[in-house]
Amino acid sequence: MxxxxxxxxxxxxxxxxxxxxxxxxxxxxxxxxxxxxxxxxxxxxxxxxxxxxxxxxxxxDKKIKKVNKREWKGITVYVDHVEGEIHPVTYELIGKAKELAKKVDYPVYCLFIGNDIKEKAKNLLEYGVDEVFVYDYKELNYFRIEPYTLAFEDFINKLKPSIILVGATTTGRSLAPRVAARFRTGLTADCTILDIQKNTDLIQIRPAYGGNIMAKIKTTNSRPQLATVRYKVMDAASKCENISGRVTSLEIDSSKFNSNIEVIKITKKEKEENISEADIVVAVGKAIKNEDDLKMAEELANILGGQLACTRPIIENGLIEPKRQIGLSGRTVKPKLIITLGISGSVQFIAGMNSSEYIFAINKDPEAAIFNIAHYSIVGDIFEIVPDLIEEIKKQKDIELKECIGIS
Amino acid sequence: MNIVVCIKQVPGTSEVNIDPETGNLLRSGIDSKMNPYDLFALETALRIKERKGGLIKVITMGPLHARDVIKEAYMMGADEGYLLSDKVFAGSDVLATSYTLSQGINKIKPFDLIICGKQTTDGDTAQVGPETAEFLNIPHIANVLNILKIRDNELIVEMDMPNTVEIAKINIPCLLTVDKDIYDPRLPSFLKKISTRDKKIEIFNFKDLRDKNKKKYGLDGSPTQVEKVFPPKVDKNKEKWTGDSRDLGEKIAKELKNLKFI
Known part of the structure; x- marks a missing residue:
């Protein structure tokens, strides 16, 4: 080095x-x-x-011992789950793993650690995984750091995977660093682009400084190479027609599953009803005159899994509760997507939503101020466009559902 | 309860730009401050001390001017401050940083609890806490939302999971990374600022640490290498769409699908 x-x-x-x-x-x-x-x-x-x-x-420095990269093979995806319910980031990582594996002729593995998961492991094969390795023990029912790290360590020692991809979920962000430290190897968090070199070094690109710069990072002299990726960054693997992979159970001495942690209770989170925390927001303005108009906007918000918000005049007519107001006198939002319906874009409103990642604005007036900051300025009548939009989204969702259950 | 809080000095702003011609980073001034997430970690420690008594030690790694964040911690109420600083530590990635921190923490034993912020605002990795716990061979829980009970030998905490909140019991000693908003961080006190003006900050160099294998620190101890930094691609063009409403509805839906919102 x-x-x-x-x-x-x-x-x-x-x-x-x-x-x-x-x-x-x-x-x-x-x-x-x-x-x-x-x-x-x-x-x-x-x-x-x-x-x-x-x-x-x-x-x-010439004296550094070089790792023998040929001893390490394959790309492993850690199966992120809570009590056997697989997190969708897993399918996205499988998609990326398959793409990378093709370039260097590697197999794609999944590592599934949990309790009573063998049946669910079989489903993963439909996504074109070569082999799913399973640690199925009752001690692994809940995510507890020591037993999960132990199983992970056992897997790495047995399989020697060159690359391990982990979802940047709460679990993944806790487990991956623990494993990386145990093997004294590199871990790159929240990668947005992954590629692979001929020499099997993983090219990892990630944002730093709050997304203001990008860094290209490599783990050049240690194996395995670990990377985490957030949900909805990569494209999910599609299902294959021919299943050729298999599920393999790995044995470990379960008396070693000691933990200093005991999970006492798990409660489902209450549905987030705070517009400041929402990923998707549909905002309405003065163009909305009555309950029926509002229903249309609500339907759009619901179908996108987002929340409804509004400008100040709507609060003043009492159509929507005050905690849903965006702007200087309301709340600031920074969603990944905001769709504004019939909002002209006052300075006060814009100040409360200007840093949203994607801004779609629909307004009749081609000169509306909102178009100065929108990424997509759509000139037209919301009462004509939105019903069509809702219908189209339903269609798209239908197609996806059919693909999911294998009807095309 | 003996509590160690890991803190870090970060740039005062994350607004960095890159000179498009030279590819160099242009930083607006060299202002620096305590990583905002660490304020929640320190506040958590202060609340525990208020309830249970004890001693709060803060530790950081960085150049000598990182002493400023320890002074800031003193102004909030930390009892002792330690700075790991040596050119041997230069070029540390997550692994080397965590290892160096764990070596430093071993020097300031005993501890019951280590508290870290959820992540930093410059590196943004959220990995140093769990890696440090591994090197210290103690359990950890990340993303702690709330501390429900503090007993002599265990804590009961609430942790944030993707769709659930888990209540878990964890034995002491352990490491927690706390979420923002766990408690409102207090403001630095002016009186404390005056009374701690000359308070000692102990500095650990490489030679003070127990493990003297240089290959485990700094660049040599860092398996990941930053090959280059570059500005993010700005691919968000501004588009204006006009035309028939039916087409527009379809066009929007397609774009939303492209952007993975559907």
């Missing part, structure tokens, strides 16, 4: 300042005319590549 060496002889006030400025992480300090690289350094090597020539050099 390489280290950075500062050639102090070449340090001048000018080069020093240049380097301090160039470092994105504030990792270069000047002390008594000497340049020092501090612990903020992320080894991005910008100082070597873009800094004044020869001041900071990359020194390769």
């Amino acid at each position: 390489a280290t950075l060496k500062v050639n102090q002889g070449k340090v001048t006030p000018k080069t020093a300042n240049e380097l301090i400025d160039i470092c994105p992480f504030g990792a270069i300090d000047e002390e008594n005319g000497k340049l020092i690289i501090n612990s903020n350094c992320k080894m991005c090597k910008i100082c070597v590549k873009k800094g004044p020539k020869g001041v900071i050099e990359l020194v390769e």
